Amino acid sequence: xxxxxxxxxxxxxxxxxxxxxxxxxxxxxxxxxxxxxxxxxxxxxxxxxxxxxxxxxxxxxxxxxxxxxxxxxxxxxxxxxxxxxxxxxxxxxxxxxxxxxxxxxxxxxxxxxxxxxxxxxxxxxxxxxxxxxxxxxxxxxxxxxxxxxxxxxxxxxxxxxxxxxxxxxxxxxxxxxxxxxxxxxxxxxxxxxxxxxxxxxxxxxxxxxxxxxxxxxxxxxxxxx
Amino acid sequence: xxxxxxxxxxxxxxxxxxxxxxxxxxxxxxxxxxxxxxxxxxxxxxxxxxxxxxxxxxxxxxxxxxxxxxxxxxxxxxxxxxxxxxxxxxxxxxxxxxxxxxxxxxxxxxxxxxxxxxxxxxxxxxxxxxxxxxxxxxxxxxxxxxxxxxxxxxxxxxxxxxxxxxxxxxxxxxxxxxxxxxxxxxxxxxxxxxxxxxxxxxxxxxxxxxxxxxxxxxxxxxxxx
DNA sequence: TGGTCGACACTTGTATGGTAGTGTAGATTA
DNA sequence: TAATCTACACTACCATACAAGTGTCGACCA
Numbered sequence: 001x002x003x004x005x006x007x008x009x010x011x012x013x014x015x016x017x018x019x020x021x022x023x024x025x026x027x028x029x030x031x032x033x034x035x036x037x038x039x040x041x042x043x044x045x046x047x048x049x050x051x052x053x054x055x056x057x058x059x060x061x062x063x064x065x066x067x068x069x070x071x072x073x074x075x076x077x078x079x080x081x082x083x084x085x086x087x088x089x090x091x092x093x094x095x096x097x098x099x100x101x102x103x104x105x106x107x108x109x110x111x112x113x114x115x116x117x118x119x120x121x122x123x124x125x126x127x128x129x130x131x132x133x134x135x136x137x138x139x140x141x142x143x144x145x146x147x148x149x150x151x152x153x154x155x156x157x158x159x160x161x162x163x164x165x166x167x168x169x170x171x172x173x174x175x176x177x178x179x180x181x182x183x184x185x186x187x188x189x190x191x192x193x194x195x196x197x198x199x200x201x202x203x204x205x206x207x208x209x210x211x212x213x214x215x216x217x218x219x220x221x222x223x224x225x
Numbered sequence: 226x227x228x229x230x231x232x233x234x235x236x237x238x239x240x241x242x243x244x245x246x247x248x249x250x251x252x253x254x255x256x257x258x259x260x261x262x263x264x265x266x267x268x269x270x271x272x273x274x275x276x277x278x279x280x281x282x283x284x285x286x287x288x289x290x291x292x293x294x295x296x297x298x299x300x301x302x303x304x305x306x307x308x309x310x311x312x313x314x315x316x317x318x319x320x321x322x323x324x325x326x327x328x329x330x331x332x333x334x335x336x337x338x339x340x341x342x343x344x345x346x347x348x349x350x351x352x353x354x355x356x357x358x359x360x361x362x363x364x365x366x367x368x369x370x371x372x373x374x375x376x377x378x379x380x381x382x383x384x385x386x387x388x389x390x391x392x393x394x395x396x397x398x399x400x401x402x403x404x405x406x407x408x409x410x411x412x413x414x415x416x417x418x419x420x421x422x423x424x425x426x427x428x429x430x431x432x433x434x435x436x437x438x439x440x441x442x443x444x445x446x447x448x449x450x
Numbered sequence: 451t452g453g454t455c456g457a458c459a460c461t462t463g464t465a466t467g468g469t470a471g472t473g474t475a476g477a478t479t480a
Numbered sequence: 481t482a483a484t485c486t487a488c489a490c491t492a493c494c495a496t497a498c499a500a501g502t503g504t505c506g507a508c509c510a
Contacts, residue, residue: 049465154313
């Protein structure tokens, strides 16, 4: 069984990248924060080089912006890019569930049920972190089961524009249980091999965040550009 | 007007990344080629550091694989991943043209016509490189005009899995003119605001490469994994 | 002759010093 | 006083040196 929270491994550069990514998405490093290679290196007891490589990777993921010879800052949340990203994700994931209706890996199907159960537990414990983790695993397993693991790799890249907004939307009272119900609706449609219904269920699920966006932006204008 | 072939600019790391990317896609560096940071650095008259950063970026794009403490190799073409990438690209670009039917930027629409003309010229000159360049610009402009520039950024990332196959398919007798006709069919459907027809035209266009794949793989088995 | 062990050449990963460009704050001058 | 100029502190960027891991080839031994 996979560890829900694998210990950081690999090179120092990869570890620091994962750590910074987590901190940015969790809003521990709010948009606009200036990042100094020197300072981060010192704080983590390593040299500037691995930190620099991590920065470059994060810049590719559009989580930070490197201004040559000036500095590196955490990018502000862009409502526009967030909506574009959501649109793209919707395009990919609706196509995936359509394919899943034709053929879906049996082992993945079993794992889906396990994940839904664990996600429900996390929701009952009001464990936001665990909930998001299992939510992600749900979508990963969907892509794998449909025979298109590359789809999730792609979604993950653009998700960077969305997950900070998701982070902000979760604490909103009882936001988690409806999401689980939506997951179940998607699975039910796949089981019934009903492509149109599966696509519509996924579309509705991914539109959820769009409904929360105006409120989020109004509550935290300083995080947006 | 944009230069069709902008001079390499930016940091040394970005220049060397662009150069390596080009060489890999053009198959100047065939799959399986071992790349040495040291050797490349020496050949380009720079230190290992910028080369290393370029390698990391290319590894993220899945064009090379870095084996820690062992070496870096150009990844082989995977027919499976190529088909997955094509599937994802189809999902994104069909969604884009659907959106383009509802509203399409006027300036982009004009640019589309210009590009089609230039692409036709390139085809007549049998200029493969220019043809591919304008082909890419066509799809970029489509995404921009539909108000979703991020879509092309995403496609570009997964296109890495396809580009080399496209490269091999072009020299095939008169492969370019049909592609232009398909582009025109897409534009015509958008002008008519016919979503279903536009989607179908794009789908057909992106299926073209799939039809060529078996022949390509049979002719160059050593490039595939 | 066949198998094992070890030095070596090679790789990537990390540390550190120096360079060039940029923003800023203070000094200087009209 | 206000505008301009200059020195400085800070940054990303690059070069170089060192560390750590891996595959290979050859010497050595049973």
